[in-house]
Amino acid sequence: MEYTIRNCEIADLPKLVILCQKHTEFEKSDYDQTGKEEGLKDALFSENPKLFCLVVATENDIVGYASYNFNYSTWSAGDFIYMDCLFLEEEARNYGIGEVLINQLKEIGKAKNCVNMQWRTPQFNERAIKFYNRIGAKGKDKICFFLDL
Numbered sequence: 001m002e003y004t005i006r007n008c009e010i011a012d013l014p015k016l017v018i019l020c021q022k023h024t025e026f027e028k029s030d031y032d033q034t035g036k037e038e039g040l041k042d043a044l045f046s047e048n049p050k051l052f053c054l055v056v057a058t059e060n061d062i063v064g065y066a067s068y069n070f071n072y073s074t075w076s077a078g079d080f081i082y083m084d085c086l087f088l089e090e091e092a093r094n095y096g097i098g099e100v101l102i103n104q105l106k107e108i109g110k111a112k113n114c115v116n117m118q119w120r121t122p123q124f125n126e127r128a129i130k131f132y133n134r135i136g137a138k139g140k141d142k143i144c145f146f147l148d149l
Contacts, residue, residue, distance in 0.1 A: 001095045003063065005104060008044060008053035013037045015062040016053070023087040027122050054104060056088065056097055064088035066101040070112060081109035083119035099135060120144060 008016060017036045024031035043051040056064035067084045083105055088097055102117075109117050121128045129139065 001092060001097075002058065003092070003095075003097065004057050005054050005097075005100060006057060008055045008065065010041065010045060012055055012062055013040055016040060016055070016065060019062065019065055019087055019089070020085070022089070023085060026087070027125070051084070052108075054101060056092060056101070058092075063092040064097060064101070066105060068105055068108070070114065073115060076115040078115035079112065081105060081112065081114045081117045083117060086119070098131060102135060 014037060017033055017040070020036065021031050021033060040051070043049060044053055051067055051069050053065055053067040055062045064087055066086045069082050069084060070079055071082050072078070073080050083102075086098060086101060106117060121132070123129075132139070
């Protein structure tokens with residue numbers, strides 16, 4: 001598969017929203033597209049972005065993405081890069097693209113002097129867990145809680 005990885009552009013937002021929908025379906029979560037394109041535009045393209053995103057582009061389509069931000073770890077007393085999402089369309093899997101995305105995020109984190117990279121995946125996503133273990137990541141069992149505000 002021929003592809004490039006590049007920063008998300010404003011023109012990519014409609015497809016990014018569709019990929020977010022597919023990602024939430026894969027993770028057995030709910031998703032309402034209402035307001036998402038505008039929200040992502042504000043988060044990604046404001047003067048001080050809250051979110052950053054790489055997209056996997058083929059000649060005619062966007063087939064995946066990895067979004068990330070930066071946060072501070074009390075325990076490490078330093079900044080870390082947090083991979084919020086990593087998703088590839090089914091046809092883009094098994095080409096090593098996920099590992100390329102992870103490696104690009106690692107380089108971004110190193111350039112920003114981050115102490116580590118963190119992310120979450122559902123316990124049922126055994127394929128992803130095997131992949132993350134294979135690339136040297138270490139899992140920590142925790143339960144993720146959400147409190148609507």
